[in-house]
Every structure is written in structure tokens, then in C-alpha cells.
Amino acid sequence: MRADVKHPLAIDGKNPNNLRGDPIPRERYYSREFMAREWERLWTKVWHIGGRVNQLVEPGDFIVDDFMHESVIITKQKDGSLKGYYNACGHRAQRLAWDKGSVDHFTCSYHGWTWGLDGGLKDCPDRDDFPQGDPVGKLKLIDVRVDTWAGLIWYSMDKEAPELIDYLAPLPEVYKNHQFEKTVRVQWIRVALDCNWKFWSDNFAESYHTRTAHPQVPPIIDQDHFTSRYEMFPMGHARIIQMGRPSLRDRVPEGEPHPFDQVLQRWGINPKKYPDYESKVMQGWLDLKKAKKSLWKEKGYLHYENLTDEELTESPFAEIFPNIAFGASADSFSVFRWLPHPDDPEKCFFDMWSMAYPVEGESEFVNRTALNPIAIEEAEFDFREYNNGEGVQDLSDQVVYQDWQLNAGQKSGWRSRGYQEPYLAAQETRVRRFHDILNDYLTGNPPNQH
Ligand code: FES
Ligand SMILES: [Fe+2]
Numbered sequence: 001m002r003a004d005v006k007h008p009l010a011i012d013g014k015n016p017n018n019l020r021g022d023p024i025p026r027e028r029y030y031s032r033e034f035m036a037r038e039w040e041r042l043w044t045k046v047w048h049i050g051g052r053v054n055q056l057v058e059p060g061d062f063i064v065d066d067f068m069h070e071s072v073i074i075t076k077q078k079d080g081s082l083k084g085y086y087n088a089c090g091h092r093a094q095r096l097a098w099d100k101g102s103v104d105h106f107t108c109s110y111h112g113w114t115w116g117l118d119g120g121l122k123d124c125p126d127r128d129d130f131p132q133g134d135p136v137g138k139l140k141l142i143d144v145r146v147d148t149w150a151g152l153i154w155y156s157m158d159k160e161a162p163e164l165i166d167y168l169a170p171l172p173e174v175y176k177n178h179q180f181e182k183t184v185r186v187q188w189i190r191v192a193l194d195c196n197w198k199f200w201s202d203n204f205a206e207s208y209h210t211r212t213a214h215p216q217v218p219p220i221i222d223q224d225h226f227t228s229r230y231e232m233f234p235m236g237h238a239r240i241i242q243m244g245r246p247s248l249r250d251r252v253p254e255g256e257p258h259p260f261d262q263v264l265q266r267w268g269i270n271p272k273k274y275p276d277y278e279s280k281v282m283q284g285w286l287d288l289k290k291a292k293k294s295l296w297k298e299k300g301y302l303h304y305e306n307l308t309d310e311e312l313t314e315s316p317f318a319e320i321f322p323n324i325a326f327g328a329s330a331d332s333f334s335v336f337r338w339l340p341h342p343d344d345p346e347k348c349f350f351d352m353w354s355m356a357y358p359v360e361g362e363s364e365f366v367n368r369t370a371l372n373p374i375a376i377e378e379a380e381f382d383f384r385e386y387n388n389g390e391g392v393q394d395l396s397d398q399v400v401y402q403d404w405q406l407n408a409g410q411k412s413g414w415r416s417r418g419y420q421e422p423y424l425a426a427q428e429t430r431v432r433r434f435h436d437i438l439n440d441y442l443t444g445n446p447p448n449q450h
Contacts, residue, residue, distance in 0.1 A: 001220075003344055004023055004024060004231070005230070006231065007170050007233075008173055009159070009169070009170045009233050009234060010232065010233060010239075011231070011232050011233075012060055012230060012231075012232075012239050013224070013230030013231050013232040013239070013240070013429055013433070014021050014230040014427055014429055015226070015426070015429060016121070016426065016432065017112050017183075017428045018055070018232065018429070018433075019429065019432055019433050019436055020436045021432060022200050022432070022435055022436050022439050023421055024400065024421060024422055024432065024435045025421075026162050026414045026415075026420070027200060027413040028198065028435075029175055029196040029199075029345070029346075029411075030196060030346050030414060031345060031417060032345055034345070035050075035340065035345040037442050038340065038369060038438075039068060039069075039340075039440070041441050041443075041444060042322060042438065042442065043067065043157075043340070043384075044157045044158060044319070045156075045157075045158045045160075045161055045446060046156065046158075046161070046322060046441075047147075047154045047155070047156045047164055047167050047168070048067060048154065048155055048156065048409050049153070049154055049335065049337055050063060050065040050072065050074050050084070050146075050153045050154065050155045051063040051065065051074065051100075051151065051152070051153045052151055052159065052185060052353075053151050053152065053181060054151065054181075055072070055100065055153075056076040056082060056153070057076070058076065059076050059077060059078045059104065060102050060104055060117055061075065061076045061100075061101075061102045062075040062076070062097065062100060062101060062102070062103065062105050063100045063153070064075060064097050064098065064099060064100060065155070066085060067339060068342040069342050070086070070157065071086070071087035072084050072085065072086055072144050072155055072157075073085055073086075073087045073096060073106070073141075074146055074153055075117050076117075077117055077118060079107070080115065082146045082148070082153065083117070083118060083119060083143070083145040083146060084143065084145070084146040084155045085119045085141035085142055085143050085144060085176075086141065086144060088141075088142075089108040089110065089113060089115075090113070090115075090121065090135075090140070090141055091108065091109065091110070091111055091124070091135075092111070092140075094108050094109060094110040095117065096108055102388075103117075103196050104117075105117065105122055107144035110140065111123065111124070112125055113125075113135075115176065118144065119140050120137070120139075120140050120141075121135055121136050121137070121138070121139040121140065122136065123136060124136060131448035132403075133344055134426055139262065139446045142268050143297050144156065144157050144254050144369070145158075145159070145161070147164035147286070148164075149164060149165070149168060149172055150172075150175065150178075150180040150181070150333075150432070151181035151183065152179040152180075152335070153307065155341060159273065159340075162267045162299050162448065163204070166201075166235075166448075167235060167241055168235070168320065169233070170233060171233075171236075171237060171320065171326070172174045173189075174199075174239075174301055175328055176306075177304075177306040177307050177308060177311055178303070178307075178333070179303045179306075179326050179357070179363065180328070182303060182356070182357060182358070182449070183333050183355035183356060183358075184355060184356055184357075184358055184377065184378055185354070185355050185378055185379055186283060186354050186355065186356045186365050186374045186375065186376055186377065186378075186379055187353065187354035187374060187379055187382075188352075188353055188379040188380065188381050188382060188384075189351070189352045189382045189384060189395070190349055190350065190351050190352075190381070190382070190383045190384065191349070191352070191384045191385075191386050191391070191392060192347070192349055192383075192384070192385045192388065193347065193348055193349070193350055193386050193404060193407050194347055194407055194411060195346065195348060195408070195410055195411045196345055196346055196348060196414070197213060197323060197338045197339065197340040197341075197348040198409075198434075198438075199338075199348070199406075199407060199410050200323070200325070200338035200348070200350065200403075200428055201319065201323060201335070201434050201438075202431050202438050203320055203406075204319045204325040204336070205227075205238060205428070205430035205431045205433070206425075206427060206428040206430060206431055207223055207228070207240055207242065207427070208225070208425055208427050210223045210224055211250070212299055213402045213403065213406065214369075214402050215260075216248040216369060216399075217399060218246065218249070218250035219246045219251075219258060219259050219260060220244075220245040220246065220254050220259050220260060220263070220369055221242050221243070221244060221247075221315045221366075221369070222243075222244075222245055222246065222247040222248075222284070223250070223312070224248070224249060224372055224429040225242050225425075225426075227242075228241060228243070228427075229241040229244045230427070230429070230430065232429075232430060232433055234447055234448060235321065235448060236321030236322070236433075236434070236437035236440075236447055237318060237319060237320050237321050238318065238319050238321075238430045238433060238434075239316055239317065239319075239432075240316070240317050241310070241314050241316040241317075242306055242314065242315045242316075242317070243280070243285065243313075243314055243315075244285065244288075244314045244329070245260065245281050245284065245285035245288075245313070245316050246258070246260045246281050248277075248281060250276065250377070251277065252406055257421060258271070258280075259337065260280070260281070260284065263288065263368065264280075264288060267288055267291040267292060267295065268289055268291060268295065269284065269287050269288065271284065271433075272370050275394070279322070281310050282428050284444035285313060286415075287312055288312075288407035289309055289312050289313050292304060292311065292312045292313070293328070294352070299359070300359045300360040300362075301330075301357070301359055302359075302363060303330075303357040304330060306369055307330055311329075311330055312330050313330065314327060314329070315327070315329055316329070317424070319430070319434070321437055322339055322434070322437070322438060323339065324336070324337045325337075329368075331356075331357065332354065332355065332356055332357075332365070332367055332368075333356075333357075334352070334353065334354050334355065335351075335353040335355070336350065336351060336352055336353070336400065337350075337351045337352070338350050338351070339404055339408075346411055350400070350404070352398075352400060354367065354374070358376055362373060362376065363376055369399050370397045370398055371397040372397050384403075386404055386407070389401075390410075392404065407430055
């Protein structure tokens with residue numbers, strides 16, 4: 001049984017005939033020249049996530065987002081709107097802010113120029129000493145575009161880029177039933193990794209690796225490609241929708257506790273009532289939908305209010321081109337983003353933001369694929385060096401930990417003359433699609449921008 005709710009813009013993400021099908025030469029995973037081209041033609045053109053909307057509450061609250069060699073400041077204005085500009089003083093370039101905070105204005109640490117929240121120059125020493133004219137009231141910090149969606153702050157350095165809602169299309173429509181802005185970021189972790197950033201774009205574009213790399217997942221989320229739905233969208237984004245039930249192909253040995261039992265019990269369903277494994281999986285999954293639909297309100301799961309049958313139980317995982325993974329299930333919301341290192345094409349940063357919905361009476365969030373519950377409270381930023389796994393040992397119950405472990409081997413393989421070109425399964429079609437779209441950007445033809 002397979003869900004068939006499909007957006008009209010979605011094309012079959014499992015059919016390689018839907019691609020141009022460019023080769024994927026390995027040099028792009030380590031070449032400095034390729035990295036420079038990505039900066040010029042990709043990173044300066046797309047929309048980036050800068051933070052969460054709830055980080056900017058009062059006028060003067062600001063966040064800083066560093067991306068490769070660039071840095072931007074995004075501030076809350078007096079009228080409640082958001083404004084962004086490059087983090088460089090208009091006098092002689094000094095960086096204005098290093099970290100998030102709250103100010104009335106930005107005072108440059110070099111010569112003391114004072115910039116207002118709106119980016120205009122408000123004051124400077126010796127205003128009458130400028131032969132070319134008083135800079136106050138004349139100079140402004142250079143803007144970046146800022147917009148919001150899904151409780152997230154987005155920015156783009158490109159004046160010509162489509163509006164955010166068009167850039168993301170049709171995801172804002174696809175996810176309209178979710179209440180992302182109500183979530184609490186319970187994990188806010190950045191890990192420094194030794195691998196090109198595109199490892200992550202490739203990795204999140206397929207679930208073919210899950211059985212091997214993440215054996216804990218199939219007993220919870222069905223990993224079978226023939227029960228999943230694969231979607232690709234014109235702007236380069238893509239999704240997989242997997243059924244929120246165990247795969248029939250992956251059985252926990254008889255007598256061992258099955259993790260799906262806990263999921264059923266949480267919704268008042270007795271897993272013992274099913275005569276065999278097949279009916280527990282298939283009927284239990286339907287019973288789970290029914291229970292969620294009838295009990296959400298009394299259990300305080302107010303964020304279920306508008307969710308459809310599919311959204312109540314399934315696991316849709318989207319990749320927002322080029323560097324964001326977006327997991328929006330009924331019970332959690334995760335955003336991963338991966339950023340290139342400014343100087344080294346074989347390093348990157350991986351951001352893990354896990355969001356939970358506050359539910360009255362519940363103080364801990366249990367991710368269905370992780371072991372350890374996490375307190376439902378806003379987390380502080382936590383930076384880690386991967387360091388052969390030593391820097392992230394406490395996160396070893398996380399699915400992405402197993403992906404981090406693959407980085408070193410992938411980096412090494414891409415350097416080998418023994419590797420030329422991937423040999424892809426149909427369920428990995430989105431991997432090649434990612435590179436087709438990347439090539440479109442690098443040749444100056446990003447989707448839908450003419
Ligand atoms: S560089 Fe900022 S005041 Fe001189
Ligand atoms: Fe993975």
C-alpha cells in the first residue's frame with residue numbers, strides 16, 4: 001500500500017528518464033577551482049537560512065550568519081520587520097558584529113562610526129573632516145534580502161533571485177498544514193567535518209543507504225523503495241515520503257521488543273492484539289492514524305489540528321536545493337544544513353536543528369529514531385569538532401552520527417583514480433538530479449530565473 005497524494009508540480013523522483021543526466025565527475029568533491037565557481041554562481045544566488053524567527057523578538061535583536069567568507073547581520077526593526085545587510089562597515093570594512101545580540105545601533109570598533117538598525121549611518125567622529133561631504137545621512141550598509149518561512153529567517157545575496165516563496169515552490173504549499181513556528185529548537189549543534197559539502201546533498205537525496213548505515217530505522221520507518229513516494233520539483237528541491245510503519249522486509253528477531261510497539265502503546269493501542277507481524281504493521285499503522293485523529297486534542301497535540309492522514313504518520317524528508325534537509329513529521333521538525341568551509345573544499349560544517357512541539361504535560365521530546373529523550377527547551381548553540389567521532393560521542397544515538405562516520409571514507413574514495421562515476425539505482429535518481437541543477441547554476445542557467 002502506498003500513499004498517492006502528490007502535488008501537481010511533482011515529477012517522479014525515481015525515474016532517471018526525467019533527468020538530463022549529466023555525469024558526476026569526482027573532481028567536484030575536492031577541486032578548489034570548482035569551489036570558487038560554486039561561490040560565484042551558486043552560493044551568491046540562492047536563499048540561505050540565517051536563523052529562527054523567534055530569535056528576533058524585540059527591535060534591535062540581531063543575528064549574524066557567516067557563510068564561507070561572507071557574513072550578514074539580520075536585525076529586527078522598530079516596525080517589527082526584518083532587515084539584513086553585509087557585516088562590513090561602510091567606512092573601511094571592519095566587521096560590525098561577531099555574534100547574536102541586542103543593540104540600539106551598531107558602533108564600529110575601529111573608528112566609532114554608528115550605524116542605525118535600518119543600516120543608515122547615524123553618526124561618526126569629525127563629521128566636518130570629509131572633503132567629499134558629511135557621510136551621516138548619506139551612507140548605508142549594503143542590504144541583503146530577507147524573508148521568512150516555516151519559522152525560519154532566510155536571506156539571499158542576489159537582488160535578482162526569485163522571491164523566497166517562488167524559490168521554495170511548492171514546498172510552502174506542500175507543508176501548509178504544519179505549525180513550524182510553534183516549535184522549540186531542542187538541539188542546535190554544528191559539527192565541523194572532513195568532507196566536501198556535497199556529500200550531504202547526495203546523502204539526503206537517497207534512502208538506499210539506510211538499511212546498511214542506519215539499521216535502527218527500518219523497524220520504525222519503512223525503507224522499502226516500492227512503498228515510498230519520490231518527488232522532484234522544478235526549482236531543484238525534492239522529497240521522499242516513507243511510510244511511518246515498520247518495513248515488512250526488516251524484522252526484529254522473534255522475542256525481542258519491537259520499537260513500533262512503543263509507538264502504538266503511546267496512542268493507547270495494544271500491540272499484542274494483532275495475530276501476526278504483518279497485521280501489526282499494516283493494521284497497526286492504520287489504527288495509529290485513527291487513534292491520532294480521535295485523541296490529538298485530549299492529549300494536547302494541538303499541532304495535529306490541520307494534518308492529513310498522510311501527515312499524521314508518514315515521514316516526508318525534503319531536500320531544499322542545494323544544502324538543506326527538511327524533515328517535517330507530525331511530531332517533530334528537523335532542519336539540517338551543510339555549509340562549505342571557506343578555504344578547504346574537503347571540509348564542511350553540518351548544522352543540526354531539531355525542533356519539537358510543546359505539548360502540555362510533556363517535558364521531553366522523543367525522536368522516533370533516537371534513543372535518548374531531549375528536554376523541550378530552547379537550546380544554546382553548540383559547536384563541535386568531529387575529530388574521528390571523539391567530539392560527538394554523546395550524539396551517537398542520532399541517525400546522522402552514522403552519516404558523519406561515512407565522511408572520511410567518502411573523501412578518500414573521491415580522491416581515488418579507481419572511482420570514475422556513480423552507478424545509480426532508480427531510487428538514487430535524485431542524486432543525479434541534484435548535480436544537474438548544480439550544473440545549471442554553475443553555467444549561469446538556474447531554474448526559472450529568465
Ligand atoms: S572601519 Fe568602521 S569606523 Fe572605520
Ligand atoms: Fe543517512
